[in-house]
Amino acid sequence: MAKVPTVYDVAERAGVSIATVSFAFRKPDKVKDSTRELVLAAARQLGYVPSASARGLAHGRTSALGLLAFDYLLEADETPLSTGEAVIVDDPDHPADFDPNANFRMFPLYVDEVQRGVELECWRQGYALMIGGRGQATTETVLADIAGRVDGLAVFPATVPADALQRIAWRIPVVELSEPDHDDQLSHVTVDNVAGMRAITEHLIAVHRLESLVFVGDTTGSDQQARFQGFRSALRAAGLRVPRKSLSGPGGVINNAAAVVTELRTRGPLPQGAVCATDQEALALMDALQAAGLTVPADMAVTGFDGIAAGMIARPPLTTVRQPMEQMGRAVVDILIDRIANPDGPRRNRQLPVRVVLRESCGCRP
Amino acid sequence: MAKVPTVYDVAERAGVSIATVSFAFRKPDKVKDSTRELVLAAARQLGYVPSASARGLAHGRTSALGLLAFDYLLEADETPLSTGEAVIVDDPDHPADFDPNANFRMFPLYVDEVQRGVELECWRQGYALMIGGRGQATTETVLADIAGRVDGLAVFPATVPADALQRIAWRIPVVELSEPDHDDQLSHVTVDNVAGMRAITEHLIAVHRLESLVFVGDTTGSDQQARFQGFRSALRAAGLRVPRKSLSGPGGVINNAAAVVTELRTRGPLPQGAVCATDQEALALMDALQAAGLTVPADMAVTGFDGIAAGMIARPPLTTVRQPMEQMGRAVVDILIDRIANPDGPRRNRQLPVRVVLRESCGCRP
DNA sequence: GTGAAAGCGCTAACAA
DNA sequence: TTGTTAGCGCTTTCAC
Numbered sequence: 001m002a003k004v005p006t007v008y009d010v011a012e013r014a015g016v017s018i019a020t021v022s023f024a025f026r027k028p029d030k031v032k033d034s035t036r037e038l039v040l041a042a043a044r045q046l047g048y049v050p051s052a053s054a055r056g057l058a059h060g061r062t063s064a065l066g067l068l069a070f071d072y073l074l075e076a077d078e079t080p081l082s083t084g085e086a087v088i089v090d091d092p093d094h095p096a097d098f099d100p101n102a103n104f105r106m107f108p109l110y111v112d113e114v115q116r117g118v119e120l121e122c123w124r125q126g127y128a129l130m131i132g133g134r135g136q137a138t139t140e141t142v143l144a145d146i147a148g149r150v151d152g153l154a155v156f157p158a159t160v161p162a163d164a165l166q167r168i169a170w171r172i173p174v175v176e177l178s179e180p181d182h183d184d185q186l187s188h189v190t191v192d193n194v195a196g197m198r199a200i201t202e203h204l205i206a207v208h209r210l211e212s213l214v215f216v217g218d219t220t221g222s223d224q225q226a227r228f229q230g231f232r233s234a235l236r237a238a239g240l241r242v243p244r245k246s247l248s249g250p251g252g253v254i255n256n257a258a259a260v261v262t263e264l265r266t267r268g269p270l271p272q273g274a275v276c277a278t279d280q281e282a283l284a285l286m287d288a289l290q291a292a293g294l295t296v297p298a299d300m301a302v303t304g305f306d307g308i309a310a311g312m313i314a315r316p317p318l319t320t321v322r323q324p325m326e327q328m329g330r331a332v333v334d335i336l337i338d339r340i341a342n343p344d345g346p347r348r349n350r351q352l353p354v355r356v357v358l359r360e361s362c363g364c365r366p
Numbered sequence: 367m368a369k370v371p372t373v374y375d376v377a378e379r380a381g382v383s384i385a386t387v388s389f390a391f392r393k394p395d396k397v398k399d400s401t402r403e404l405v406l407a408a409a410r411q412l413g414y415v416p417s418a419s420a421r422g423l424a425h426g427r428t429s430a431l432g433l434l435a436f437d438y439l440l441e442a443d444e445t446p447l448s449t450g451e452a453v454i455v456d457d458p459d460h461p462a463d464f465d466p467n468a469n470f471r472m473f474p475l476y477v478d479e480v481q482r483g484v485e486l487e488c489w490r491q492g493y494a495l496m497i498g499g500r501g502q503a504t505t506e507t508v509l510a511d512i513a514g515r516v517d518g519l520a521v522f523p524a525t526v527p528a529d530a531l532q533r534i535a536w537r538i539p540v541v542e543l544s545e546p547d548h549d550d551q552l553s554h555v556t557v558d559n560v561a562g563m564r565a566i567t568e569h570l571i572a573v574h575r576l577e578s579l580v581f582v583g584d585t586t587g588s589d590q591q592a593r594f595q596g597f598r599s600a601l602r603a604a605g606l607r608v609p610r611k612s613l614s615g616p617g618g619v620i621n622n623a624a625a626v627v628t629e630l631r632t633r634g635p636l637p638q639g640a641v642c643a644t645d646q647e648a649l650a651l652m653d654a655l656q657a658a659g660l661t662v663p664a665d666m667a668v669t670g671f672d673g674i675a676a677g678m679i680a681r682p683p684l685t686t687v688r689q690p691m692e693q694m695g696r697a698v699v700d701i702l703i704d705r706i707a708n709p710d711g712p713r714r715n716r717q718l719p720v721r722v723v724l725r726e727s728c729g730c731r732p
Numbered sequence: 733g734t735g736a737a738a739g740c741g742c743t744a745a746c747a748a
Numbered sequence: 749t750t751g752t753t754a755g756c757g758c759t760t761t762c763a764c
Binding site: 004044047049050051052053054055056057062063064069100101103104107108112113116119123128129130131132133142144145146147148149167168170171307309311312313322326357 | 370410413415416417418419420421422423428429430435466467469470473474478479482485489494495496497498499508510511512513514515533534536537673675677678679688692723
Binding site for chain 4: 006007008018019021022023026050051053054055056057058059060
């Protein structure tokens with residue numbers, strides 16, 4: 001790459017001062033038409049591209065927002081680049097990327113859809129988006145790295161240590177997703193997990209007449225906690241037996257669904273339905289159930305929560321509670337931009353509605 | 367937001383010079399352990415976050431890559447934020463975001479999956495990713511904006527004017543996706559469209575014994591051009607009649623599939639199969655065919671190209687040629703990083719293999 | 733309407 | 749090992 005042209009080069013070429021060059025770009029009407037043309041032409045000839053770093057430094061803002069993505073499901077296997085020549089048809093060497101079904105189980109997930117909402121809204125509002133996270137080195141480092149580049153930051157839950165986040169929030173507005181307000185500096189975007197889970201559980205009870213239900217899944221996160229609570233409240237309201245705790249195999253349901261199924265069977269008669277904390281856990285459970293020779297929903301109904309795409313292509317298609325993920329992403333940006341414009345205003349929280357999506361895994365017919 | 371702490375503040379607090387602060391962060395081993403601790407502690411207390419702008423300016427690189435996303439399918443309707451309270455179940459006011467099927471017709475598409483590959487590889491290699499584009503104001507402006515922030519840039523085909531891209535490429539490495547090398551400054555990542563399309567056409571001919579085939583879809587892009595060519599070459603090799611041009615309704619197939627179906631029917635006997643340039647066009651065609659009372663694949667087989675998710679949940683599931691999208695994204699980053707490290711090296715081109723995915727729309731049984 | 737000049741916060745020689 | 753200092757490229761008063 002040859003030397004990168006700067007304002008100075010443009011100024012020299014156009015025979016004006018650097019201030020004029022700057023004005024020509026930023027305040028076109030503060031410059032005489034003819035000089036502006038002159039400057040723009042010079043810039044064009046030189047291939048001048050303003051440095052965002054310099055601009056950000058001088059101006060004090062970057063006009064970019066940041067998003068820190070998950071660390072939940074880090075891509076363990078660094079899918080190698082395919083080596084082959086440009087060939088076709090059956091290539092069992094690259095199953096992961098070439099098997100759409102396998103691929104679809106991992107993407108798009110909750111994070112991805114929310115991220116998309118963030119992207120769309122950012123662009124709509126003229127912001128660039130800096131994304132970092134998933135699988136990157138030290139979370140703390142990445143955090144600071146991203147935070148240093150943007151005017152506002154969005155983070156997924158449990159992505160970074162709370163105190164680190166606090167520190168950032170002191171500097172720029174931060175929105176945390178799917179995490180209740182814990183009286184910090186952060187703004188929050190959440191959904192009504194309790195009501196969503198209560199509704200889907202009520203459906204199982206009222207429509208499918210199920211009476212013995214279990215809750216399956218990790219309940220560490222506050223989202224999941226709330227879902228468990230919604231489940232229990234529906235059972236309680238219906239006068240049914242309320243399980244005290246969630247079933248969650250050692251190491252989580254997703255990688256240990258078989259163990260969960262075993263536990264389910266050894267406990268006595270199989271429950272009529274399993275309400276899962278997330279779609280991914282529900283899908284893993286369905287797989288394990290079917291691997292054990294059981295049929296969903298005949299032997300046991302299964303429901304999820306989130307509304308990820310994989311639920312649609314599952315057999316049977318998964319009944320679930322869908323979060324308005326794109327909207328959540330948009331809300332995040334909305335809040336961030338508001339907070340940037342209004343740094344001294346109060347932090348904002350926003351709760352969005354969820355929706356029950358009835359498919360077949362609960363016993364509904366297509 | 368209170369005053370943002372800088373190196374100076376940290377230095378003062380720690381009783382050292384700013385250089386030491388900088389070193390403590392960047393070259394920890396060039397600083398005595400005790401002073402480093404001191405500095406880090408001071409930084410922590412102050413909530414210091416290094417400014418990426420300043421760093422980028424001083425150091426000459428940003429350690430971020432850029433991706434300029436599509437303008438193809440701009441989201442016409444700026445989905446408004448849902449207004450309601452946190453409620454549940456049936457909310458016909460927000461169909462788009464809440465109807466998973468509708469949603470998955472638009473996401474993830476080709477761009478999205480490639481983008482994901484870019485993200486994963488960026489993070490794996492310790493780069494942040496700046497994304498811009500889709501739906502954003504003037505493409506030229508955005509281009510410069512993004513380009514000014516990053517060390518390397520990836521662009522989707524037909525996203526920006528060639529000359530603008532040239533100018534950027536003179537400054538930082540640029541990789542263009544799905545576009546053949548046209549002897550510019552750019553590097554390229556492509557797939558073997560010709561071979562892929564030839565293979566799927568051969569499948570129709572050899573396995574399903576179809577003899578009258580049409581090609582449907584826009585052939586403006588070079589990707590699509592190559593696919594049409596592959597289609598023709600398969601027909602020619604089989605000694606079948608080779609259509610001279612593609613069928614593409616006014617304004618494209620996607621929004622005008624009904625017109626294409628009408629044309630198909632008025633031309634004489636319905637062809638036995640329609641080979642489409644892209645999955646999206648194939649899906650639109652299938653919809654229109656079914657709306658006209660025809661059955662796929664009985665009345666007419668349909669195939670696509672790309673391997674987007676929507677093809678899997680279509681009825682019947684879409685037979686297609688899948689591009690290794692994640693790999694393409696990873697390859698892009700790979701090239702970019704190589705070119706950054708090696709600015710004077712030659713530009714690089716890379717072609718990846720595609721794969722035929724047989725589902726039901728071609729006549730194959732599940 | 734245009735130019736001169738003072739930073740913005742950080743890095744990297746070079747000195748000490 | 750640490751400090752001094754000169755930029756990095758741009759924005760933005762303030763003069764002219």
